[in-house]
Every structure is written in structure tokens, then in C-alpha cells.
Amino acid sequence: MTDQTRPRRSVLYMPGSKARALEKARSLAADSLILDLEDAVTPEEKPAARDLVCAAVREGGYGPRELIIRINGLDTEWGEADLAAACAAGPDAILLPKVSRPEDITGLEAKMAAAPAGTRIWAMMETPLGMLNAAAIAAASPRLACFVMGTNDLVKDLQARHTPDRLPVMTALGLCLLAARAHGLAIVDGVYNAFRDEDGLRAACLQGLEMGFDGKTLIHPAQLAVANEVFAPTPEDLAQAEVYVSAFEAAMAEGAGVAVVDGRIVENLHVANARRLLAQAAAIRELEAAGS
Ligand SMILES: CC(C)(COP(=O)(O)OP(=O)(O)OC[C@H]1O[C@@H](n2cnc3c(N)ncnc32)[C@H](O)[C@@H]1OP(=O)(O)O)[C@@H](O)C(=O)NCCC(=O)NCCSC(=O)C[C@H](O)C(=O)O
Ligand SMILES: [Mg+2]
Numbered sequence: 130m131t132d133q134t135r136p137r138r139s140v141l142y143m144p145g146s147k148a149r150a151l152e153k154a155r156s157l158a159a160d161s162l163i164l165d166l167e168d169a170v171t172p173e174e175k176p177a178a179r180d181l182v183c184a185a186v187r188e189g190g191y192g193p194r195e196l197i198i199r200i201n202g203l204d205t206e207w208g209e210a211d212l213a214a215a216c217a218a219g220p221d222a223i224l225l226p227k228v229s230r231p232e233d234i235t236g237l238e239a240k241m242a243a244a245p246a247g248t249r250i251w252a253m254m255e256t257p258l259g260m261l262n263a264a265a266i267a268a269a270s271p272r273l274a275c276f277v278m279g280t281n282d283l284v285k286d287l288q289a290r291h292t293p294d295r296l297p298v299m300t301a302l303g304l305c306l307l308a309a310r311a312h313g314l315a316i317v318d319g320v321y322n323a324f325r326d327e328d329g330l331r332a333a334c335l336q337g338l339e340m341g342f343d344g345k346t347l348i349h350p351a352q353l354a355v356a357n358e359v360f361a362p363t364p365e366d367l368a369q370a371e372v373y374v375s376a377f378e379a380a381m382a383e384g385a386g387v388a389v390v391d392g393r394i395v396e397n398l399h400v401a402n403a404r405r406l407l408a409q410a411a412a413i414r415e416l417e418a419a420g421s
Contacts, residue, residue, distance in 0.1 A: 130412045130415055130416070132249070132274060132315075133313070133315075134408055134409065134412045135160075135195065135315075135412060135416075136160045136343075136344070136360075136361075136409065136412050136413050136416055137160050137161050137195070137275070137315055137317055137343045137344040138160050138343070138344040138345075138356050138357045138359075138360035138361060138413075139158070139159045139160050139161070139344055139345065139347055139352075139353050139356040139357050139360070140159070140160065140161040140162075140163060140197075140277070140317050140344055140345065140346045140347065141154065141157065141159040141161070141162055141163065141346075141347045141348075141350070141352075141353065142163045142165050142169060142199075142320070142346060142347065142348055143162065143163070143164060143165060143169070144165055144169035144170055144178070145164050145165050145166045145169070145170050145178035145179070145181060145182040145198075146169075146170045146171070146174040146177065146178040146181065148181060151164065151181065151182070151185045153350070154191065154194070155190045155191050155192070157194075157350050157353060158353050158354070158357060158420070159194055159347070159350075159353055160194065160195065160344065160357075160416065161194065161195035161196075161197060161221075161344075162191065162194050162195070162196055162197065163197045163198075163199050163224060163277075163346070164182040164185065164186070164196065164197065164198050164199070164220075165199045166178055166179055166182060166198065166199060166200055166201055166207070166211050167199050167200070167201050167202075167226050168226075175201065175207045175211075176207075176210075179207070179210065179211055179214050180214075182198055182215075182218075183198075183214045183215065183217065183218035184218075186198065186215075186218040186219065186220045187218050187219075192419060192420045193416050193419040193420050194420070195221045195222070196220040196221050196222075197220055197221060197222040197223070197224050197251055198211075198215040198218070198220045198222075198223055198224065199224040199226060199253070200212050200215055200223060200224070200225065200226075201226070202225070202226050202227055203225075203233075203236065203237065203240075209240075212237070212240055212241075213243070215244075216240075216241055216243045216244035216248070217243065219244065219245040219247075219248055220248060221247070221248065221249065222248060222249040222250065222251045222274060222275065223237070223241070223244070223248060223249075223250060223251070224251040224252070224253060224277060225237050225250065225251070225252055225253060226253040226255070226279070227253060227255055227256050227259070227279075227282065228252040228253055228254060228255075228256075228259050228266055229256045229258040229259045229262065230258065230259075230262055230265075230266070231262065231265040231266050231268070231269035232269075233252075233266070234250060234252060234266060234269035234270050234273055235269055235270060237250060238250060238269075238270045238272050241272070249272055249273070249274035249275070250270060250272045250273045250274065251273075251274060251275040251276075251277055252266060252273060252275070252276055252277065253277050253279045253282075254266075254276045254277065254278055254279060254301075254305045255278070255279025255280070255281075255282035255283050255286075256282065256283070256286055257283075257286050257287065257301075260283075260300075260301040260304050260305065261304075263276075263304045263305050263307070263308035263309075264304075264307070264308040264311065264312075266308065267308040267309055267311065267312035267314055268312050273314060274314060274315060275309075275314055275315040275316065275317065276305050276308070276309045276314055276315070276316040276317070277316075277317050277346060278301075278302060278305060278316070278317065278318050278319040278342075278346070279319060280295075280298055280302075280318075280319030280320065281319065281320065281322070283298055283301055283319075284297065284298065287301075291322070293329070293332070295333075295336065298319075302318075302340060303340075306340060306341050306342070310341065315343050316341075316342055316343060317342060317343055317344045317345060317346050318333075318334075318337035318340075318342040318344070318345045318346065319345075319346060320345075320346045320347065320348050321333045321334075321345070321347075321352065322348070324347075324348055324349035324351060324352055325351065327351075327355060330352055330355050330356075331355050331359060333345070334355055334356055334359035334360065335359055337360075338359055338360055342360075343360070344356060344360045345360065361409070361410070361413055362406040362407075362409055362410050366406055367406060367407065367410055369403070370402075370403035370404070370406045370407050371403075371407070372390055373388075373390060373395050373399055373400055373403040374400055374403050374404065374407070376388035376389075376390045376395055377395050377396075377397070377399075377400045380395075
């Protein structure tokens, strides 16, 4: 499994101040865990949360789950100390909130000399300026691996409303998807706040899947099963993918450049997508076997 094929169906935030949540996460079915020092932690609790989160990362026990520390902004009184502690702890990634310019990423990268080479940068995309600069941000550093949509901050800054169809943030989501895919980054969708509303979450996940997101950020363990299900290829997807690959290979062997399956044309681009789905299913199987 490479950084590109690693599943990120479910990316669970947990407050870095809550020892119980950090412990519980060791056995939760999340593909990735964001140990939060920013918005989920009160100012009074931030220094203790920093120690707790970094100790948890050093101690490990999270199996194949990807570990990300969300630090406070480098323009806050906690940001620099968070970054130094996170670099020393060596998570899979450090998530910078409120990224608005490419310089936010290059500035962070310059301060990460002490971090292990494998510690990547993730960027919270959640400000209006960040949306306008999404392409330049996506290209800012080879260390950057993933965009995380921060739709709560975005709705606040746009003075918009949360609506079921998410029309108020659709332009922003589209700009970030375009930028991420153009530069080979992963991208995960924003949170669904009503964490007991399973039907609403499912609809939001389906919309995110159809738009092209790799997965969804979550705030409660009750949301994991839906995200893991919706962002995985279905058995029908995989059966069709197998058929497309076999039909195309047979057509190629006969010297044809295209195949026809059930009255539909199958070209190399359809086969590339079929192979992507098969690789994604294999990566999910590998991850789940490693976690069980
Ligand atoms: C939303 C919550 C405050 C609810 O907490 P609580 O009432 O304690 O939930 P439960 O009693 O139902 O919890 C059941 C058990 O599950 C554990 N738990 C709960 N949440 C988590 C979690 N996120 N990770 C791991 N474990 C969790 C509890 O400890 C219970 O365990 P047990 O003791 O064994 O019964 C709470 O879920 C919460 O704080 N969620 C995270 C909120 C958060 O991180 N917010 C910040 C990120 S969202 C954001 O900032 C997005 C972005 O920046 C933007 O702008 O959009
Ligand atoms: Mg935010």
C-alpha cells in the first residue's frame, strides 16, 4: 500500500485533551485519526493536551491507523510549541489549520527539519482566501499529502448556512478537489455535525463520494461504519471492474483498442478506473487484516 492508495474512508477527529478518546481510538475502525490540539481543546487545556497527544503517538498501539496531529496555527501562542512537540513525536502527518497561502505550507515545511522524513503535511482548507489559492497551495511542497475540508469554518467565514445540499460551499469544495487531483494529493470531506443522524450522514457521504473525495472527516465513533461503507467500492463495483478488465484484455489480445460490455464501450480510461477500484479494495482488505 502506498501513500496514494492508502484508504482514508474515515478520518476521525478526537480532542487531544481527552485521554479516554485517545485510548479508545486504538481499537476503533477508523482509517485515520486526527489528534486535535486546535478547536476541540480549550486554551487552558492546550499545554496538557499537547503532552497527552505526543505521548500517545510515541507510545503507539494504533495498529495500521494513520496518525495525524492537528496543531494550532503558527500565528497563535501555542503553534510553535505544538509543532516542535509534534515533530519530535513523529506522527504520519502534521495538519495545519486555516491554510490560506502557499507560504503557510512552505513556512511550516521549513520548520519541520527535526521531523522524521515520513511525517507529511496535511492542510486544512477552510478559509475564503485558501479556496482562492487552492491550486498554489496544492503545489507548495512535496511534503504536502492531503487536503482536509473545514466546512464549519468555511460556512462561518462565508456568512453562509449549512444546508442539506451544501450548495453554499459547492464552489469551494470543487476548487479544492480540482487542486488536489491536479497535484496528486488526497482530499477528505468536511464533518457532518449531527453525529446521531445516520441518514443525514449517509447522504452527505454519498455526495462526497460522487464528487470525488477519498473519505470523510468524522467527529464521533458512531459515524465510522457509514463512512467506511460508503467510501469503499461495492461488490457490484468490483464485479463490474473485473469484467471490464477481462473484456479489455481480451479485446487487446485480438488487436482491438476497445471492448463492448453490456452494450457499453470500454476504453483504456474505463479500465484505469476499474483497476483503481480493485486496488482500493485490496488496500482496504490489507488495512483491515492488519487492524484485526
Ligand atoms: C461530539 C462529542 C463531544 C460527543 O462526546 P460524548 O457525549 O462523550 O459522546 P459519547 O458519550 O457518545 O461517547 C461514546 C464513547 O465514544 C468515545 N468518543 C466520543 N467521541 C470520540 C472521538 N471523537 N474519538 C474517540 N472516541 C470518542 C467516548 O469517549 C465514549 O467512550 P466510552 O467511555 O468507552 O463510552 C465527542 O464525540 C467529541 O468531542 N468529538 C470530537 C469533536 C472534535 O474533535 N471537534 C473538532 C474537530 S471538527 C472541526 O474542527 C472541523 C473543521 O476544523 C471545520 O472548520 O469544519
Ligand atoms: Mg476549522
